[in-house]
Amino acid sequence: MSPNVIEEALAVLCARYIFPEKAEAAAAAIRRREQAGEYAGLDERQLGERLTAELFEICEDTHLRVRVRGAELHAALTQDEMVAVYREQIKLANYGIARVERLDGNIGYLDLRQIPEASMGGRAIVAAMELVSHTEALIIDLRRNRGGVPNGVSLWHSYLFPDDETHLNSIYDGESGNTRQYWSQAYLPGERYLDRPVYVLISGVTFSAGEEFCYNVQALGRATLIGQTTRGGAHPTRFFPITPTLEITVPIARAVNPVTGGNWEGTGVVPDIEVPAEEALATAYRRALEHVLAGSAAAAVQEEARAALDGLAPAEPAETVAA
Structure with a gap:
């Protein structure tokens, strides 16, 4: 493996990483190891795994990676x-x-595996929310969601708030020094999903923009999070090709939540109700059905809810995590 590949990756790291001092410290450590011949004989995949581990030793950033690029890239x-x-x-x-x-x-x-860029996925988001718009409660499954784009998160969230006065998140960009605020939107196609419970399912796989999705609604008290603590990556990232087959992913910004003043980097998002991830859907569904039976839904819906609740396995005690 050419030393130029390592040097090019480190140059991008030092120029673009949101925390410059950590970038310089990590680069210095890797250069010492490279000079000692520790990377000799490694193929691209092995080198990527090794560099990623060594970057994490200093930066402790789950978005900061060197990895083999997919064939399509x-x-x-x-x-x-x-x-x-x-x-x-x-x-x-x-x-x-x-x-x-x-x-x-x-x-x-809703089972959401990615959060799309809003200008690309907006029509699909609108269509999905239209299909659930007349339900009594909503379960949003993010247990296999590995990330996406912040403006897609804000579009999904806009359906859960009544107007354009909810500050959802802010992102500080390291290169420009500017902070961009994300707010709920004034106009949406279709109906908003208001005054009904929302349950968000999370796991240790939930990552990045998927975590922003659940962190925002938890901070604003708009949803109940059920499952397990998420992976813990809060830094928006860009992908930089080093060769046609190798890239470095570098966090270039950081989230700053307007309610908490912080984010979920390194800690993950802690659920309101902690259960094994595989039990999260059943737990949320039970609570949603109990909400229907306690409310004023139509008789046919109440009958359907009672039959569904009777068909569920007996509930195990759930651990409610203190705020």
């Missing part, structure tokens, strides 16, 4: 080329929406 070396690949990938992934369903008892269910 080998010819994508400019930003425009990488955006074109992303556009095709997110379209084929149905803009991250794996499943939209009305569960018995008139409970809405």
Whole structure:
């Protein structure tokens, strides 16, 4: 492996990482190891894994990685080329929406695996929210959500708040020194999802923009989080190709929540109700059905909810995590 590959990765790290002092310290440590011949004979995958581990030793940043690029990216070396690949990938992934369903008892269910860029996935988000707009409660499953784009998060969230007066999140950009605020939107196609409970399912896989999704609604008291603590990556990231087959992903910004003043980096998002991730859906569904039965839903919906609740396995005691 050419030493130039390592040096190019370190140059990007030092120029773009949101924490410059950590970047310089990590680069110095890696250069010492490179001079000692510790990377000799490693192929690209081995080198990426080794550098990623060593970057984490100093920076403790789960977004900071050196890794082999997917085959579809080998010819994508400019930003425009990488955006074109992303556009095709997110379209084929149905803009991250794996499943939209009305569960018995008139409970809405969304399984979101990615958060799309709003200008690309907006129509799909609107369509999904239209399909659950008349349900009695909503379950949003982020247990397999590995991230996405902040403006997509703000579009999803806008459906959960009544107007444009909810400050959702802010992102500080290291290169420009500017902070961008993300607010709920004044106008949305279709109906907003208001005055009904929302349950968000999380796990140790939930990451990045998926974590922002749940952190924001938890901080604002708009949803109940159920499952396990998330992975803990709060730094928006860009991908920089080092060769056609190797890239470094570098956090260039950091989230600053307007309610907490902080973010979930390194700690993850802690659920309100802690249960094993595989039990989170059943736990949320039970609570949603109990909400229906305690309310004024139509008789047919109440009957359906009672039958669904009777069909669930007996509930195990759930651990409520103190705020």
